[in-house]
């Protein structure tokens with residue numbers, strides 16, 4: 001079997017040893033009878049140098065980018081003044097082309113990626129993913145998802161896997177995907193929150209990383225129909241505990257990710273200005289945000305001056321976050337504009353103990369709250385929003401069988417990555433984006 005580029009032992013005693021590598025042609029160029037082929041194998045890049053008779057063979061096969069091949073040869077330092085990944089190159093003495101690519105297609109290069117028509121690039125996403133930027137984002141994504149698992153377990157949280165096929169809504173009826181479930185109406189889950197709440201009594205603090213689905217009928221750069229939702233739920237806490245935990249998990253995950261040199265180098269390329277957020281994050285009440293928007297002449301969705309009770313729309317939220325230019329915990333949203341389950345602020349019953357975490361460039365990446373834990377209050381909330389209480393009996397029972405002050409949150413992984421990797425849209429931070437009008441490849 002071949003060696004992956006990461007396993008090629010290049011310590012001094014092995015320098016000059018013969019190796020065999022497999023990969024795809026990432027770049028190739030010829031000059032003065034020497035051909036340079038950079039192979040890519042997912043772990044890294046290996047510059048291979050072909051000289052002498054090999055170059056003739058090479059000319060005969062007219063090597064194309066993305067062709068897969070095997071190359072054998074010796075490992076050497078690159079000569080002074082020359083550049084190659086990891087400062088080493090493979091001096092080839094034999095090669096085989098395994099699968100020849102058609103060539104002539106530059107759509108996969110990063111340069112064309114930046115310029116290309118977005119729809120074409122999305123149709124060709126399976127090839128675009130081979131480009132350095134798209135691939136780096138996917139590898140950072142893997143590191144981030146792993147870091148969440150590590151950090152949660154460090155904190156003693158238990159991971160569960162709630163169902164995706166459900167018969168209850170969490171975040172309002174307008175974004176539900178419904179389908180026929182053996183003759184009954186069912187939905188694709190919008191959030192695992194309600195299920196996580198039922199986990200607290202047997203596992204304590206818990207989390208999940210699952211897909212959530214939203215039938216978003218608008219096209220924005222931060223809405224997907226299917227996204228990865230990192231959700232946590234905490235038992236016997238106060239609202240302040242929730243905010244502190246959120247800082248902990250966000251900064252903890254970032255530290256773990258940045259401690260990985262390979263990923264840190266990719267992040268440096270993707271987002272050279274990235275800075276670890278300063279703790280504590282800025283705290284801002286919804287009512288203060290409304291005042292701020294009024295002062296800064298940023299209008300609401302109808303083009304009018306913001307007033308208490310308005311939704312803060314995506315554009316206004318992002319402008320505010322960009323100007324303040326640091327993570328913000330926006331808290332205490334009015335009851336009317338938030339989901340039915342949110343606990344009211346005991347000090348001001350017009351508002352809820354709710355929080356959105358806003359990041360520059362993206363806006364909201366986290367939505368969370370304390371949960372209504374009084375049985376009567378929850379029953380009143382169901383009828384306020386017209387939810388049939390029967391279907392929620394299992395959720396209501398949490399309030400009957402030993403209720404507790406508890407709260408949690410959901411973080412959109414694609415939005416977190418858009419912020420961390422400085423990507424314009426969440427369509428570039430998932431493998432194959434799904435949004436209104438696109439369900440392929």
Ligand code: 4AD
Pocket residue numbers: 170171190191192193214216222223224225227229231232364365366367368369408409410411412413414415426
């Ligand atoms: O604010 P949301 O709707 O909150 C909930 O779903 C809560 N039930 C979560 C909880 O408390 N367990 O969604 C949470 C986060 C948002 O802040 C956003 O990052 C992401 O999920 N999100 C989306 N990401 C991509 N596309 C969409 N259509 C999204 N909708 C929400």
Ligand code: MG
Pocket residue numbers: 356364366367
């Ligand atoms: Mg939200």
